Amino acid sequence: MRTTGKRPRTTALLATLTVLLCPPLVQAEDPAGRLLGAKTSEHPTWFKESFLEIAEDVDEASAAGRHLILFMEMNGCPYCYKMVEENFKHGPHRDFIRTHFDIIALNVKGDREVAITPDTRLPEKALAEFYQVETTPTLIFLDATNTPVAKIGGYRNPEDLKRILDYVDTRAYAEQSLADYLRNHREQGRYQLRTHPQIREIEDLSTVEGALAVLFEDDACLACDALHDGHLADPAVREALADFTLVRLDASAETAIVAPDGTATSARTLARDLDILYRPTLVLFDQGEEQARIENMLYRYHFIGMLEYVGAGHYQDYADPFDYIDAKTAALLAAGEDVSISDE
Structure with missing residues (x-):
């Protein structure tokens, strides 16, 4: 979720990473109330076990005709859980995703060292600033040159996600923006505008x-x-x-x-x-x-x-x-x- 259109937020996010999209997950000391609803999902076994040398992972994916997805998540994030369960583990397009994409899960509060390029190495928790991650989950799609060609923040239902996957898989990013692609690939008649008293x-x-x-x-x-x-x-x-x-x-x-x-x-x-x-x-x-x-x-x-x-x-x-x-x-x-x- 892009929460503001008027100021960059990445620096502030690094200072308060616990409140990305599924905040707040950190409670006050000895709270009288309980924080409920945090969820963590186990990743599918086909998620890539990476040495976190991203340039090499991109090369491997490209050689197999696939794109690499960086799945930016946070422990306890209910939206990350929903994305994994309803898209990657049990979704109708699970096999398509598995065939056309490699996915590496990264924890935006983690300490593992990630080599974005041979010359750029960062801990996971610094990737939010590097990739301007504002929400969890965030999916970053990388092309064969290790360049982000699409980025989406927050949960997407399987059909909405599929259109984004198609945009990347068909390499439509070489010709048009994601926004233009989605506008040109609308399935009209799915919804009729509804009234609301306000x-x-x-x-x-x-x-x-x-x-x-x-x-x-x-x-x-x-x-x-x-x-x-x-x-x-x-x-x-x-x-x-x-x-x-x-x-x-x-x-x-x-x-x-x-x-x-x-x-x-x-x-x-x-x-x-x-x-x-x-x-x-x-x-x-x-x-x-x-x-x-x-x-x-x-x-x-x-x-x-x-x-x-x-x-x-x-x-x-x-x-x-x-x-x-x-x-x-x-x-x-x-x-x-x-x-x-x-x-x-």
């Missing part, structure tokens, strides 16, 4: 006073029904959304709008300009600027925390949404409340 019809987004939440969907969205049936139907989520003006845009439509910065544009162009790769994506603005975004599947606790970060103005006090969520969690635990970071 969605407002506003064409000029620059006129909105206070926090603005822009929900990007389209008719190819695989996860939009789940969002509406789940989080958007939840009373606690609706309460957090009450701090926003909520607007929904069809990311595939040429509907004329005015962007939050006052630029005349269209819904489709704004989605492209904001580099929206995932549907649904919720971009959170305040004072005319993007402060955070939710661009992958989040469990309820983190979803609400993201909304509070912008809607309640916590972005003014915390540089990163998960700095706020970490502080919130510590306070809840100290008060004797249990905190669950997973809905499953």
